[in-house]
Amino acid sequence: xxxKTEMNLFMGxxxxxxxGLWSIRLTIDGETIVDAxxxxxxxxxxxxxxxxxxxxxxxxxxxxxxxxxxxxSWSSAYTHSIEGIYQVxxxxxxxxxxxxxxxxxxxxxxxxxxxxxxxxxxxxxMLIYPMNAREIILNILEAITGARMTYNYVxxxxxxxxxxxxxxxxxEASFEEFQxxxxxxxxxxxxxxxFRIRNQGIGYLSKEDAMNYGTVGPxxxxxxxxxxVRKDDPYWGYDELDFYVPVKTEGxxxxxxxxxxxxxxxxxxxxxxxxxxxxELKATAPYRNTDxxxxxxxxxxxxRIETGRGEGGFYLVSNGRSNPYRARIKSPVFNNLQTLTPLxxxxxxxxxxxxxxxxxxxxxxxxx
Amino acid sequence: MEAEELIxxxxxxxxxxxxxxxxxxxxxxxxxxxxEKVVDVANFMKHDLGxxxxxxxxxxxYKDKMEVVxxxxxxxTAILLVLKVETDRDNCVVDSLTPVWEGMxxxxxxxxxxxxxxxxxxxxxxxxxxPENWEGHPLREDYxxxxxxxxxxxxxx
Numbered sequence: 037x038x039x040k041t042e043m044n045l046f047m048g049x050x051x052x053x054x055x056g057l058w059s060i061r062l063t064i065d066g067e068t069i070v071d072a073x074x075x076x077x078x079x080x081x082x083x084x085x086x087x088x089x090x091x092x093x094x095x096x097x098x099x100x101x102x103x104x105x106x107x108x109s110w111s112s113a114y115t116h117s118i119e120g121i122y123q124v125x126x127x128x129x130x131x132x133x134x135x136x137x138x139x140x141x142x143x144x145x146x147x148x149x150x151x152x153x154x155x156x157x158x159x160x161x162m163l164i165y166p167m168n169a170r171e172i173i174l175n176i177l178e179a180i181t182g183a184r185m186t187y188n189y190v191x192x193x194x195x196x197x198x199x200x201x202x203x204x205x206x207x208e209a210s211f212e213e214f215q216x217x218x219x220x221x222x223x224x225x226x227x228x229x230x231f232r233i234r235n236q237g238i239g240y241l242s243k244e245d246a247m248n249y250g251t252v253g254p255x256x257x258x259x260x261x262x263x264x265v266r267k268d269d270p271y272w273g274y275d276e277l278d279f280y281v282p283v284k285t286e287g288x289x290x291x292x293x294x295x296x297x298x299x300x301x302x303x304x305x306x307x308x309x310x311x312x313x314x315x316e317l318k319a320t321a322p323y324r325n326t327d328x329x330x331x332x333x334x335x336x337x338x339x340r341i342e343t344g345r346g347e348g349g350f351y352l353v354s355n356g357r358s359n360p361y362r363a364r365i366k367s368p369v370f371n372n373l374q375t376l377t378p379l380x381x382x383x384x385x386x387x388x389x390x391x392x393x394x395x396x397x398x399x400x401x402x403x404x
Numbered sequence: 405m406e407a408e409e410l411i412x413x414x415x416x417x418x419x420x421x422x423x424x425x426x427x428x429x430x431x432x433x434x435x436x437x438x439x440e441k442v443v444d445v446a447n448f449m450k451h452d453l454g455x456x457x458x459x460x461x462x463x464x465x466y467k468d469k470m471e472v473v474x475x476x477x478x479x480x481t482a483i484l485l486v487l488k489v490e491t492d493r494d495n496c497v498v499d500s501l502t503p504v505w506e507g508m509x510x511x512x513x514x515x516x517x518x519x520x521x522x523x524x525x526x527x528x529x530x531x532x533x534x535p536e537n538w539e540g541h542p543l544r545e546d547y548x549x550x551x552x553x554x555x556x557x558x559x560x561x
Contacts, residue, residue, distance in 0.1 A: 250507025
């Protein structure tokens with residue numbers, strides 16, 4: 037055939053496998069993808085302007101809404117940056133509480149990702165199993181913070197409240213139940229050949245590309261880039277804890293999936309370690325530093341933490357007033373989604389849900 | 405590589421292009437560069453110093469000048485190099501670093517979209533977050549919000 041056989045196709049935003057409001061403008065030749073152009077910004081809410089229009093503290097509950105899947109990570113990241121601007125330290129107790137809750141949030145976030153990703157590639161039963169596991173983790177978070185989705189738990193200088201007294205019993209029971217569910221859904225997924233066929237060797241990202249595109253988090257670690265902010269630029273008390281960072285060199289969808297699963301196990305381990313460190317402190321030890329300056333000094337700061345999707349942080353510029361002069365949110369999904377074109381061009385149309393699922397999108401912090 | 409070693413290497417290589425190097429603070433080193441030499445400095449950072457991971461790019465509108473800021477990281481160290489370039493606010497033109505680090509692509513598109521910084525040699529400088537026909541750049545200090553004019557259905561034909 038000498039005629040041009042290429043066709044343009046809009047995938048999303050109403051396509052069921054697109055998580056949230058974004059779309060891809062595809063050029064396809066038969067079933068093969070020739071070119072792809074991501075269209076984002078449907079959910080742009082102007083967060084950076086919202087933050088500069090408010091005082092530092094007023095921005096924390098807004099940052100909870102950046103990504104509803106892991107709101108605690110984002111409010112912690114913002115608070116961490118504000119503490120950099122104010123130049124205040126947080127008490128030890130607050131550090132361990134933050135690490136404990138952040139790791140719980142990471143597990144919850146990965147559970148939701150697993151449910152969504154499995155449904156994308158057709159394993160519809162898998163929707164309920166990780167959601168059930170997430171529910172167990174959310175129950176612990178609810179006991180600690182008083183809310184289920186948008187926690188508003190961290191404050192500048194510490195956290196809002198101490199851990200409840202029955203938290204150890206809750207964690208013991210919940211992690212046991214979580215482990216049982218975890219083994220169940222591993223059997224469901226990895227014993228099934230279809231899951232492996234749809235994921236192994238799909239969406240290959242080389243180590244050079246992963247670095248050159250600036251990918252972070254499990255996407256980078258699935259391609260062999262050994263970079264984790266918790267290990268490489270430790271904040272709070274992560275340098276005192278003993279944990280390993282799972283890294284895979286295969287670079288395909290399956291590698292990214294394995295990295296996240298191993299991270300969940302490692303997070304449970306970190307939760308217990310943080311709990312032990314917390315227990316070494318006196319019960320009356322302070323969990324919030326209330327000795328803050330009235331006005332922050334001039335200066336700028338960029339502080340980052342490892343959220344479930346990778347390195348997330350805030351670049352803040354202060355001119356001495358009570359609101360930031362400029363705030364820039366570094367979103368992990370924004371960096372990771374740039375690899376869209378190299379990941380899916382040359383592949384088949386039906387692979388897009390599997391590849392996109394393994395990137396773990398959250399349009400909330402992509403568009404900001 | 406330690407922070408002092410990095411600063412020394414950068415200063416030896418670019419005596420005039422680098423106007424100022426800030427004190428290392430929280431693993432960040434501010435490198436102020438003249439606009440003409442920014443691509444050379446970036447290439448040196450990537451190929452000789454091993455800063456292969458683009459982190460982010462943004463701009464700050466200081467009312468009398470525009471500052472464009474690039475953060476780049478390295479897989480071997482916690483240090484982030486912060487490239488800073490100052491330009492004229494009304495005629496914002498800066499060399500793009502997307503040819504050096506592919507991952508700066510969307511970051512520079514966003515900076516163009518929200519702050520109106522024009523990156524020369526950028527492969528694909530379009531609006532990213534705002535609609536294509538949006539007027540003005542919303543994060544500029546003198547931006548006044550106007551109700552957007554939407555395209556009529558017949559414009560799509």
